[in-house]
Amino acid sequence: MRGDPAEILPRVAAQAKVDLVTWSRRYEGATIALDAAIKSTLTEAGHRVSTFNAALLNEPWQVTTKTGDPMKVFSPYWRAARALGEPPAPDPAPARIVPLTLPAGLAGMAISREDLALEPTQPDWAGGLREAWAPGEASAARALTDFLTGPLDGYGEGRNRPDYVSTSRLSPHLRFGEIGPRQIWHATRSAVESGEASASSSDSEKFLSEIGWREFSYHLLFYHPELATRNFNARFDAFPWRRDAAALKAWQRGATGYPIIDAGLRELWTTGWMHNRVRMIVASFLIKHLLIDWREGEAWFWDTLVDADPANNAASWQWVAGSGADAAPYFRIFNPVTQGLKFDPDGLYVRRWVPEIAALPDALIHEPWKADAGTLRRADVALGETYPKPIVDLDAGRERALAALAATRD
Ligand SMILES: Cc1cc2nc3c(=O)[nH]c(=O)nc-3n(C[C@H](O)[C@H](O)[C@H](O)COP(=O)(O)OP(=O)(O)OC[C@H]3O[C@@H](n4cnc5c(N)ncnc54)[C@H](O)[C@@H]3O)c2cc1C
CATH class of the missing domain: 1.10.579.10 (DNA Cyclobutane Dipyrimidine Photolyase, subunit A, domain 3)
Incomplete structure (x- = not known):
């Protein structure tokens, strides 16, 4: 299906007799506006809508200065975030997902490499990408386990070394929502507490604070949507x-x-x-x-x-x-x-x-x-x-x- 999702989704929801529409919130300028438009058209059309946070440990607006302003410096940001307590544990996967059957007249489009010509062929510059990565939830979970039982031990120092595998390489999986920061947080805590990971608490705290830098970046982007184009410092x-x-x-x-x-x-x-x-x-x-x-x-x-x-x-x-x-x-x-x-x-x-x-x-x-x-x-x-x-x-x-x-x- 092509076109404006704010227009198409309510049509799909109405024709497929969808009761509840739910999704994970996004935090960049254009997507915030798009999500708001989708939400209001769905609500006006009488559907229940519920959005949730699966992308961050905390909502960007939850961490502020004492006077309620956005943060500009990482250390106090992270102290304030930690003072909120442990982030909520991720919900378990739903027991059953009923696939949406699209009504006639709203036929979807097959997503195949061939149809969409998604991958380059001549020259095939994506060969190295295919070799280096296995996308998907299962491989994200595997990368996390491998990291917790491996390079997390010594991460505080090792994370500076490009000559061996010293970090989690979870970033592409996080980027595409194949794993969430709350999953990483709680898996790290429990691996260290149970002894499954032999890392010291300073290694695991260092690792969790890097997840904190990601949170801080989203906090900045939320309050400064032009972060990629405009100098923060004028x-x-x-x-x-x-x-x-x-x-x-x-x-x-x-x-x-x-x-x-x-x-x-x-x-x-x-x-x-x-x-x-x-x-x-x-x-x-x-x-x-x-x-x-x-x-x-x-x-x-x-x-x-x-x-x-x-x-x-x-x-x-x-x-x-x-x-x-x-x-x-x-x-x-x-x-x-x-x-x-x-x-x-x-x-x-x-x-x-x-x-x-x-x-x-x-x-x-x-x-x-x-x-x-x-x-x-x-x-x-x-x-x-x-x-x-x-x-x-x-x-x-x-x-x-x-x-x-x-x-x-x-
Ligand atoms: C110039 C520059 C550009 C960058 N561009 C990106 C980008 O587009 N996407 C991206 O995810 N990271 C970016 N980073 C941050 C960092 O380099 C990567 O997150 C990290 O190398 C990913 O590898 P990893 O998953 O093995 O990290 P790990 O060390 O295992 O860290 C775990 C996770 O913590 C977060 N994290 C770690 N370091 C940082 C950091 N310095 N800042 C913010 N979050 C961090 C990431 O989500 C990362 O996946 C950039 C850093 C620099 C200096």
């Missing part, structure tokens, strides 16, 4: 971003000459996902070393992430840019070499995604331009030919970024 409206199509393309393609950046962007293109630490490093590089508007990066992530989320993506890009609520200060500029050495110390992550430099020794894997001619030859690397030379000088890029910030301040 001072950044005057920021002198550079337009540089070649540099943006090199970044998107993972061809910047900085191995950890290139590894992250290639992982993203191939699997639709990127480790959080690397997301921060590549975002900082685009915004600060290349001085390109954070909205360009947000848009690229939106198009390529399998977990592209209207709240998390927008809030995180603004967080890195320094223009967001409770953001990292703009002058905190990640050095991709230092970050690589610290969080991918053996170069495993880089070698996996940037195989053309894999034979370089560990000490040079994050800075191939420092290798002498003999080392490059032995590793079969020709800089500028088989792997790019750095597209920007790190010190010069950093100075340019700081000067731009100072100019905005003036």
Whole structure:
């Protein structure tokens, strides 16, 4: 069926003799308005309507300052959210679901890959996505169990390491409602309390606070529906971003000459996902070393992430840019070499995604331009030919970024 759901749904409900229409609430500007329109037309047509929250631990408006205002800083937000008590446990699945039989004249459309041409064929750029992910509730539940009995132990530190599976990889499942945060919350609590998970309480608290960051992003989006397009901090409206199509393309393609950046962007293109630490490093590089508007990066992530989320993506890009609520200060500029050495110390992550430099020794894997001619030859690397030379000088890029910030301040 095609068309305006606010118009079609009441027709379907009337003809199929539906008594109650119920759905999980949504929290982004356009969907709030759409849901409200559907609700009022259904109610006017005499149907019972009930909406509920399955997407968040708390409603965005439940957590406020003492004076009832929206929150702008994560720590007090999370303290206030925790003070509300344990989030409600998820309801059990319904015992029986009666499928809706569409009345004649309202025939639906078959959802098949072939009919809708949903998947690319020539070229088949989605092969890496299929290999990396198994969509659906069952696989979300499996991912949660695997995580609770595995990487949760040591998560507090491990979550910064892209070179092994250190996080839950639940984000695409959460994004598409295949699992809910309340399920994750209560499963985590019970796995730790029962001893099924060997993690310490500080590891599990850290993990639950990351779910808290997701809540905070939704809180921000609810009160600032333009979070993906407008600087939260208006001072950044005057920021002198550079337009540089070649540099943006090199970044998107993972061809910047900085191995950890290139590894992250290639992982993203191939699997639709990127480790959080690397997301921060590549975002900082685009915004600060290349001085390109954070909205360009947000848009690229939106198009390529399998977990592209209207709240998390927008809030995180603004967080890195320094223009967001409770953001990292703009002058905190990640050095991709230092970050690589610290969080991918053996170069495993880089070698996996940037195989053309894999034979370089560990000490040079994050800075191939420092290798002498003999080392490059032995590793079969020709800089500028088989792997790019750095597209920007790190010190010069950093100075340019700081000067731009100072100019905005003036
Ligand atoms: C520039 C940038 C863009 C991002 N874009 C998105 C996005 O579009 N969608 C998205 O879900 N996350 C986004 N994130 C946040 C984070 O990187 C991912 O949620 C995380 O990497 C998902 O992997 P995971 O499920 O294994 O995380 P885990 O570490 O296992 O965390 C569990 C869950 O907590 C939430 N979470 C974890 N870290 C964060 C965080 N920093 N901010 C908000 N929520 C978090 C996610 O829902 C995640 O699935 C972005 C971060 C950055 C720096």
